[in-house]
Amino acid sequence: MFNFTYYTPTQVVFGRDAEEQTGALVKAQGCKKVLIHYGGGSVVRSGLLDRVKAALDREGVAYVELGGVVPNPRLSLVYQGIELCKKEGVDFILAVGGGSVIDSSKAIAYGLAEDADVWELYDHSRQAKACLPVGTVLTIAAAGSEMSNSSVITKDEGGVKRGYNNDICRPKFAVMNPALTATLPPYQTASGCVDILMHTMERYFTPNGTMELTDSLAEGLMRAVMANAKILHADPKNYEARAEIMWASSLSHNGLTGCGSDGGDWASHGLEHEMGGMFDVTHGAGLAAVWGSWARYVYKDCLDRFVKFAVRVMEVENTGAPEEVALKGIEAMEDFYRSIDMPTCFSELGISPTQEQLETMAKMCIVAGGGKKGAAKVLYEADCLRIYELANH
Ligand code: NZQ
Ligand code: ZN
Numbered sequence: 001m002f003n004f005t006y007y008t009p010t011q012v013v014f015g016r017d018a019e020e021q022t023g024a025l026v027k028a029q030g031c032k033k034v035l036i037h038y039g040g041g042s043v044v045r046s047g048l049l050d051r052v053k054a055a056l057d058r059e060g061v062a063y064v065e066l067g068g069v070v071p072n073p074r075l076s077l078v079y080q081g082i083e084l085c086k087k088e089g090v091d092f093i094l095a096v097g098g099g100s101v102i103d104s105s106k107a108i109a110y111g112l113a114e115d116a117d118v119w120e121l122y123d124h125s126r127q128a129k130a131c132l133p134v135g136t137v138l139t140i141a142a143a144g145s146e147m148s149n150s151s152v153i154t155k156d157e158g159g160v161k162r163g164y165n166n167d168i169c170r171p172k173f174a175v176m177n178p179a180l181t182a183t184l185p186p187y188q189t190a191s192g193c194v195d196i197l198m199h200t201m202e203r204y205f206t207p208n209g210t211m212e213l214t215d216s217l218a219e220g221l222m223r224a225v226m227a228n229a230k231i232l233h234a235d236p237k238n239y240e241a242r243a244e245i246m247w248a249s250s251l252s253h254n255g256l257t258g259c260g261s262d263g264g265d266w267a268s269h270g271l272e273h274e275m276g277g278m279f280d281v282t283h284g285a286g287l288a289a290v291w292g293s294w295a296r297y298v299y300k301d302c303l304d305r306f307v308k309f310a311v312r313v314m315e316v317e318n319t320g321a322p323e324e325v326a327l328k329g330i331e332a333m334e335d336f337y338r339s340i341d342m343p344t345c346f347s348e349l350g351i352s353p354t355q356e357q358l359e360t361m362a363k364m365c366i367v368a369g370g371g372k373k374g375a376a377k378v379l380y381e382a383d384c385l386r387i388y389e390l391a392n393h
Pocket of ligand 1: 071073
């Protein structure tokens with residue numbers, strides 16, 4: 001077990017009609033003017049944006065709006081947001097949407113707090129010293145950005161997708177009404193469930209120090225996500241299942257399922273970020289498409305964890321033959337992905353990269369990782385390329 005710091009400063013307001021409290025939550029932050037940041041229109045169509053504005057109006061909070069965030073949120077809109085906020089004297093960012101909107105909000109908040117190019121954070125050429133406060137009204141259970149210290153932005157030129165982690169961007173509050181996620185297309189619901197699972201799996205597959213309590217929390221979370229993802233596949237409006245998944249999205253990525261470990265593996269995320277940057281795929285679906293190839297490539301180097309996962313999460317019988325059990329666990333997870341219509345290879349994801357594109361992604365993945373990636377097995381450029389090749393059918 002490693003020493004750890006567990007820091008989760010985000011106030012969670014969870015349940016039906018929770019968004020009605022947004023005005024009071026923002027007002028309690030003592031800000032002068034708010035940017036309401038949102039995506040491509042789902043919050044307009046659902047009426048949520050109007051309800052949030054009415055909640056701010058009731059508390060006499062002034063605001064301006066900026067919509068248009070796309071999945072894999074772009075740096076160009078972040079720059080626009082920074083300019084707008086400077087002009088309007090905004091001192092609080094309210095994200096109404098999913099991980100993309102929240103990440104774009106965090107980037108704007110960084111950009112406003114310091115007089116330097118915000119992309120320097122994402123290309124890791126400097127560290128942030130300050131960040132304006134961010135609050136969230138969550139509309140999709142997936143990325144966990146509502147409690148995480150991460151923000152992932154894509155630079156328009158060259159499709160360079162990069163993450164930046166710093167505790168100072170953790171949102172002040174997260175408003176989570178599971179009913180708001182009922183309008184999601186099934187593909188987004190399922191992709192979100194994969195992302196939630198992956199945030200815990202990334203932390204689980206490491207040979208370096210773990211705790212039994214953390215493992216049990218992680219295993220319980222993964223079992224609950226799979227069970228409720230299947231319920232939602234058959235019954236998308238099921239509120240209880242929506243609630244289970246939504247709470248899991250936060251707990252999976254707020255650090256809880258990593259306490260005591262070395263920080264985890266994160267290679268699948270690194271591999272997916274290059275796919276997202278180059279092909280603009282949905283993050284969770286991209287993870288599902290590459291995970292099996294990653295797992296088969298690395299499992300022998302982290303065999304105990306893969307066996308534990310197979311037996312305790314995927315309910316594989318422990319026959320005493322570790323490699324066989326580990327492989328059955330990987331197969332069972334891929335079967336689960338298929339059961340909720342998620343891809344397990346690139347053709348099912350709808351992409352067919354050329355060899356040159358695979359090589360570019362492998363190179364960029366290792367550059368982003370600072371020379372290597374992963375903990376279950378430490379990967380270098382040739383390893384990443386091999387994993388991409390294994391997934392490319
Ligand atoms: O833009 P709108 O019209 O709102 O549509 C969105 C979008 O098309 C739609 N949607 C969201 N809520 C909806 C809805 N449609 C109907 N009803 C609703 N209630 O869903 C689509 C996906 O939204 P997005 O915000 O992109 O989803 P997600 O939360 O999965 O975020 C993905 C982004 O987060 C990054 C990913 O890489 C990706 O860029 N990640 C961020 C992390 C973090 N900050 O901690 C960690 C993750 O690992 C991840 O990398
Ligand atoms: Zn993720």
